[in-house]
Amino acid sequence: MASSEEDGTVEEKENNNKKRTKSTLATAWLTFYNIAMTAGWLVLAMAMTRFYIQKGTHKGLYRSIARTLKFFQTFALVEVGHCAIGIVRTSVIVTGVQVCSRIFMVWFITNSIRQIQSEESVILFLVVWTVTEITRYSYYTFKLLNHLPYFIKWARYNLFIVLYPVGVVGELLTIYAALPFVRRSGMYSMRLPNKYNVSFDYYYCLIIVMLSYIPLFPQLYFHMLRQRRRMLHGEVIVEKDD
Numbered sequence: 001m002a003s004s005e006e007d008g009t010v011e012e013k014e015n016n017n018k019k020r021t022k023s024t025l026a027t028a029w030l031t032f033y034n035i036a037m038t039a040g041w042l043v044l045a046m047a048m049t050r051f052y053i054q055k056g057t058h059k060g061l062y063r064s065i066a067r068t069l070k071f072f073q074t075f076a077l078v079e080v081g082h083c084a085i086g087i088v089r090t091s092v093i094v095t096g097v098q099v100c101s102r103i104f105m106v107w108f109i110t111n112s113i114r115q116i117q118s119e120e121s122v123i124l125f126l127v128v129w130t131v132t133e134i135t136r137y138s139y140y141t142f143k144l145l146n147h148l149p150y151f152i153k154w155a156r157y158n159l160f161i162v163l164y165p166v167g168v169v170g171e172l173l174t175i176y177a178a179l180p181f182v183r184r185s186g187m188y189s190m191r192l193p194n195k196y197n198v199s200f201d202y203y204y205c206l207i208i209v210m211l212s213y214i215p216l217f218p219q220l221y222f223h224m225l226r227q228r229r230r231m232l233h234g235e236v237i238v239e240k241d242d
């Protein structure tokens with residue numbers, strides 16, 4: 001009897017130790033990840049500012065930062081994994097839509113269509129993303145280190161009110177600017193007849209993507225407004241499961 005009680009205690013202790021090791025590892029990884037991402041977006045901010053000061057124009061700016069942008073934005077896919085394995089308390093769907101739409105903008109629109117890289121709308125969403133991500137990742141970093149300055153928390157849960165719609169306008173204008181080039185070049189499209197007997201038109205796909213902002217964006221925006229009420233005003237909000 002005594003030995004089974006002892007066994008129970010040993011097992012409990014082992015389980016607790018395992019949980020603690022797991023959460024220490026998760027915290028260490030998240031701290032490293034958030035510091036790296038803050039640094040990455042700061043590098044982008046500095047590169048954009050330097051380019052503009054030196055050249056006095058935004059033309060050519062995208063090409064000058066393309067590599068760094070592609071690397072850090074693509075690396076954000078890891079965040080979907082964080083939610084999926086439960087080391088951050090965020091919805092996989094919300095994070096997935098956010099990250100995938102950004103990756104789509106970078107790889108399948110801006111990077112693929114040279115002619116639109118100097119559009120003002122590209123600079124608009126790049127500046128908005130950069131400000132957002134520097135604020136967001138530094139917020140997570142300071143929070144993990146238990147030293148969160150109030151102004152960063154304030155910026156995290158207020159700036160998005162303006163930046164989110166402005167970023168979306170930049171993205172939509174960029175996709176809109178891409179449409180004529182996509183139609184003319186027939187890029188990423190498959191016309192019939194072909195050996196797979198499949199037809200795909202990237203032009204119409206882009207129109208569907210633009211239309212999908214209508215139902216999806218308000219959901220992301222209202223999610224952030226709920227987070228704002230929870231974090232800044234301490235409201236208890238019951239979120240629906242994914």
Ligand SMILES: CCCCCCCCCCCCC/C=C/C(=O)SCCNC(=O)CCNC(=O)[C@H](O)C(C)(C)COP(=O)(O)OP(=O)(O)OC[C@H]1O[C@@H](n2cnc3c(N)ncnc32)[C@H](O)[C@@H]1OP(=O)(O)O
Nearest residue numbers: 088089090095098101104132140160163164167213216217
């Ligand atoms: C394939 C093609 C698809 C096309 C589809 C097209 C449709 C697209 C429609 C909409 C497109 C939107 C495009 C986006 C544009 C822009 O980004 S514009 C720029 C402005 N953007 C923003 O302001 C972004 C706002 N969004 C976000 O912040 C997030 O991405 C989010 C996922 C939407 C919301 O964040 P969420 O994580 O839910 O909230 P938080 O309060 O920040 O965090 C909740 C808890 O989780 C912890 N946490 C999260 N991540 C981390 C981390 N990396 N490290 C540590 N901890 C993390 C966080 O601390 C919170 O913890 P608790 O305090 O314990 O709750």
